[in-house]
Amino acid sequence: MLRAFSTAATGMGAQQMIVDTIANNLANINTVGYKRTQVDFRDLMYIKLQEAGREEATGVIAPSGFEIGTGVSPASTLKVYTQGEMENTTRSLDLAIEGDGFFQVTTPNGTRYTRDGALRTNAQGQLVTSTGYTLEPSITIPSDARAISIGKDGTVTVFAGSSNTGSNVGTISLVRFANASGLSNEGGNLVSETPASGSPITGTAGQDGMGAIQQGFLERSNVQMVSELVNLITAQRAYEINSRAIKAGDEMLTTTNRLIS
Amino acid sequence: MSDINAVVASKMEALTEQYRTITRNLAHASTSGYKRQVTDFANALAAAQTAGESSSGSAMVQGSTSTDFTQGQLVHTGRNLDLGLDGKGFFVVDTPQGELYTRAGVFNLSPQGTLVDYAGRPVAGEQGPITLPRNISTSRLTVAMDGTVSAEGRKLGKLKIVQFAKSSQLEEAGECSYKASPNAEKVDSSGNRVRQEYQEASNVVPIQEMVQLIQVSRLYEASAKSITTQDERSRALLRVATS
Numbered sequence: 001m002l003r004a005f006s007t008a009a010t011g012m013g014a015q016q017m018i019v020d021t022i023a024n025n026l027a028n029i030n031t032v033g034y035k036r037t038q039v040d041f042r043d044l045m046y047i048k049l050q051e052a053g054r055e056e057a058t059g060v061i062a063p064s065g066f067e068i069g070t071g072v073s074p075a076s077t078l079k080v081y082t083q084g085e086m087e088n089t090t091r092s093l094d095l096a097i098e099g100d101g102f103f104q105v106t107t108p109n110g111t112r113y114t115r116d117g118a119l120r121t122n123a124q125g126q127l128v129t130s131t132g133y134t135l136e137p138s139i140t141i142p143s144d145a146r147a148i149s150i151g152k153d154g155t156v157t158v159f160a161g162s163s164n165t166g167s168n169v170g171t172i173s174l175v176r177f178a179n180a181s182g183l184s185n186e187g188g189n190l191v192s193e194t195p196a197s198g199s200p201i202t203g204t205a206g207q208d209g210m211g212a213i214q215q216g217f218l219e220r221s222n223v224q225m226v227s228e229l230v231n232l233i234t235a236q237r238a239y240e241i242n243s244r245a246i247k248a249g250d251e252m253l254t255t256t257n258r259l260i261s
Numbered sequence: 262m263s264d265i266n267a268v269v270a271s272k273m274e275a276l277t278e279q280y281r282t283i284t285r286n287l288a289h290a291s292t293s294g295y296k297r298q299v300t301d302f303a304n305a306l307a308a309a310q311t312a313g314e315s316s317s318g319s320a321m322v323q324g325s326t327s328t329d330f331t332q333g334q335l336v337h338t339g340r341n342l343d344l345g346l347d348g349k350g351f352f353v354v355d356t357p358q359g360e361l362y363t364r365a366g367v368f369n370l371s372p373q374g375t376l377v378d379y380a381g382r383p384v385a386g387e388q389g390p391i392t393l394p395r396n397i398s399t400s401r402l403t404v405a406m407d408g409t410v411s412a413e414g415r416k417l418g419k420l421k422i423v424q425f426a427k428s429s430q431l432e433e434a435g436e437c438s439y440k441a442s443p444n445a446e447k448v449d450s451s452g453n454r455v456r457q458e459y460q461e462a463s464n465v466v467p468i469q470e471m472v473q474l475i476q477v478s479r480l481y482e483a484s485a486k487s488i489t490t491q492d493e494r495s496r497a498l499l500r501v502a503t504s
Contacts, residue, residue, distance in 0.1 A: 004280055004285075007288050011284070012288075040379055042379070071288050072289050082339055082340070100400060178370055178371070178393075178399075181342075181369055197372060198371075198372025199372070201395055208396040235291065241467045241471065242290075245283060245470075248280075248474050248477075249280055249284070255481060258485070
């Protein structure tokens with residue numbers, strides 16, 4: 001009986017985790033480059049009470065056994081990497097990646113990756129993210145630039161002073177991963193490489209599977225509000241039902257206790 | 262007298278096991294690809310008598326669990342590596358201990374680009390594992406209804422789908438996967454359809470489980486009542502005998 005309580009409790013824990021994930025998805029519905037999380041569950045180990053195929057009596061083989069599972073546990077939280085909505089901001093340093101790929105940034109903790117292309121320039125004129133991390137490799141915009149044009153392949157062309165010819169100041173490089181879902185989430189719109197994601201694959205934006213860079217756009221989150229709300233309602237009901245099961249078990253235990261009164 | 266109590270006690274034990282199965286099913290209301298367990302009770306006395314060995318007065322209750330392989334609902338998630346099976350077949354996962362069969366089609370890519378399950382084990386294609394070339398984006402991977410996996414027009418392989426003649430030959434291996442003996446009878450699996458961007462939801466129907474739960478609670482109560490009634494009778498008998 002008590003084992004059943006802990007099984008039901010893992011069920012409630014699982015629904016709680018779903019609710020936590022949904023809450024995070026909804027909180028980040030307007031975050032640039034945010035990818036929604038999906039939780040995946042598995043059942044826990046089994047306890048074999050009676051083996052299938054045992055002999056019930058001479059010559060009588062039981063066709064099935066008696067195995068009780070011990071509950072559910074989260075197997076993984078997956079980031080779903082579908083394209084978010086592209087919002088046209090017309091700001092020349094807003095970049096969105098259309099397709100696979102990440103911007104590479106240098107942080108005090110090492111190289112990180114992000115889909116958040118809301119860039120600006122720092123005091124030295126380098127292109128940085130909204131939190132101040134420089135792009136890797138670094139690109140510097142001259143202080144007298146009046147227009148910046150960034151191509152789909154990442155080439156940065158600057159029009160300075162009164163000149164009508166642009167000069168190439170560098171190329172924004174993108175990287176991608178064999179298993180983007182395996183990247184570790186660091187917060188601040190940053191992800192980092194792990195053994196599960198594989199090492200970064202370099203390439204030119206817009207070619208060989210790498211996404212293209214769209215200037216003047218920002219990629220919004222890929223959170224679908226309606227599905228999240230439907231999942232929230234389902235999780236709430238499942239939580240309630242699991243708690244009812246615990247209550248019923250409690251009543252059965254009470255009945256047993258009352259046998260000796 | 263004590264025999265009756267023993268029988269009732271075994272019934273209460275069996276009801277407790279059934280309760281455990283119900284709570285387990287309810288805990289898995291949201292587990293993709295989960296198949297609910299059903300507890301059946303058999304009269305062990307009948308089995309023993311048929312075999313020619315009858316034990317007097319022992320009507321002990323025993324239970325056995327079986328899995329209900331009813332199709333779960335296919336829910337759209339939009340994730341391109343979520344695969345839902347429409348039909349009675351199973352996806353095949355290769356492990357060092359042999360093939361595992363599962364309905365939970367929430368797959369990933371390994372760092373080398375091979376299609377794997379959540380534990381990193383390769384999903385079997387008809388000609389071996391299925392790998393996405395490095396220069397093709399993950400979002401371009403498509404899975405047709407017959408299980409053919411392609412990307413940008415290139416065929417990468419076909420998912421191996423296995424269907425068994427008798428689902429009772431499958432043994433639970435944990436983690437929503439099943440094992441079968443190598444000579445378990447297989448049937449034609451071409452009727453199965455693979456739906457990309459869908460997950461097969463758990464086939465647990467909470468209402469069914471709740472109704473069973475009510476029955477279990479009431480039967481449990483009734484059994485307890487019969488033990489107390491027995492107890493009162495014994496006391497009455499003792500009073501008469503010793504007065």
